[in-house]
Amino acid sequence: QEAHAAEMERTFIAIKPDGGQRGLVAEIICRFERKGFKLVAIKMLVPSKEFAQKHYDDLKEKPFFDGLCEFLSSGPVIAMVWEGEGVIKYGRKLIGATDPQKSEPGTIRGDLAVVVGRNIIHGSDGLETAKNEINLWFQPQELVSYTSNAENWIY
Numbered sequence: 137q138e139a140h141a142a143e144m145e146r147t148f149i150a151i152k153p154d155g156g157q158r159g160l161v162a163e164i165i166c167r168f169e170r171k172g173f174k175l176v177a178i179k180m181l182v183p184s185k186e187f188a189q190k191h192y193d194d195l196k197e198k199p200f201f202d203g204l205c206e207f208l209s210s211g212p213v214i215a216m217v218w219e220g221e222g223v224i225k226y227g228r229k230l231i232g233a234t235d236p237q238k239s240e241p242g243t244i245r246g247d248l249a250v251v252v253g254r255n256i257i258h259g260s261d262g263l264e265t266a267k268n269e270i271n272l273w274f275q276p277q278e279l280v281s282y283t284s285n286a287e288n289w290i291y
């Protein structure tokens with residue numbers, strides 16, 4: 137069981153300041169929970185602009201980079217790590233396309249957001265990014281390893 141848990145894939149998910157302000161935290165967590173993914177870390181913080189720039193480092197050449205970092209640091213962010221088989225790719229599926237005008241109904245952005253600059257949630261886009269983002273946002277001791285009985289029924 138322990139070894140199995142240690143091998144499980146993990147992704148970094150963040151509810152951006154607009155999601156928190158709009159009272160969508162429970163709704164978003166609910167969708168990951170119901171699917172069968174497991175929450176292994178969660179905290180609320182207001183990231184500094186410098187921290188936001190680190191998080192979005194790969195986008196530093198984009199014209200929207202400054203506004204994006206300004207926005208991410210403008211209020212509370214709910215930072216989470218979710219675990220489960222295929223959670224990186226499927227988490228992105230639950231989230232929907234970057235531009236809410238293009239995300240399918242049924243996805244978080246499709247159901248709950250309207251414009252790309254206020255798309256309420258972030259999710260890691262690959263294995264490397266997930267590792268880097270988890271390391272950036274969390275200390276190793278903040279990641280909680282525990283056995284959940286639900287797993288015996290999900291897998």
Ligand code: RTP
Pocket residue numbers: 195200204233234252253254255257258259260261
């Ligand atoms: P995320 O990292 O937030 O999950 O989003 P993503 O991979 O789907 O999209 P990415 O291209 O990495 O962009 C990161 C965030 O930048 C904002 N954005 N604004 N044209 C624009 O104004 C624009 N394009 C992207 C979005 O908030 C996007 O989530």
